[in-house]
Amino acid sequence: MKKYFLQDKIQVGLVVCLGLEVITFVVAYIVILLAGYSPSENVRWFAVIFVPVVLALRFYAKRKEQLIVTKTLIITLFITFLAFMFFLLKTKALTL
Numbered sequence: 001m002k003k004y005f006l007q008d009k010i011q012v013g014l015v016v017c018l019g020l021e022v023i024t025f026v027v028a029y030i031v032i033l034l035a036g037y038s039p040s041e042n043v044r045w046f047a048v049i050f051v052p053v054v055l056a057l058r059f060y061a062k063r064k065e066q067l068i069v070t071k072t073l074i075i076t077l078f079i080t081f082l083a084f085m086f087f088l089l090k091t092k093a094l095t096l
Helices: 010-034 043-062 067-090
Strands: none
Touching: 010 043, 010 067, 043 067
């Protein structure tokens, strides 16, 4: 399993980014439920899903031999962040 994440492929970047976002989303959802809050009323709290991806991006960026994974992480993080901001604006959880 460790060898898979040390490859310099686009698929590795997608799995790392989307996998970390999904895992963090599930953990945040469970924590919000256990705290007694409604997840639909606290959508902004799900912005925490981007923190592990930024840390993974830092890890891969420091390893100079994995540029494809780093670029894939940057692009995927940007697209998912834009989708999250669009969702926040559509649900009026964030106003300008």
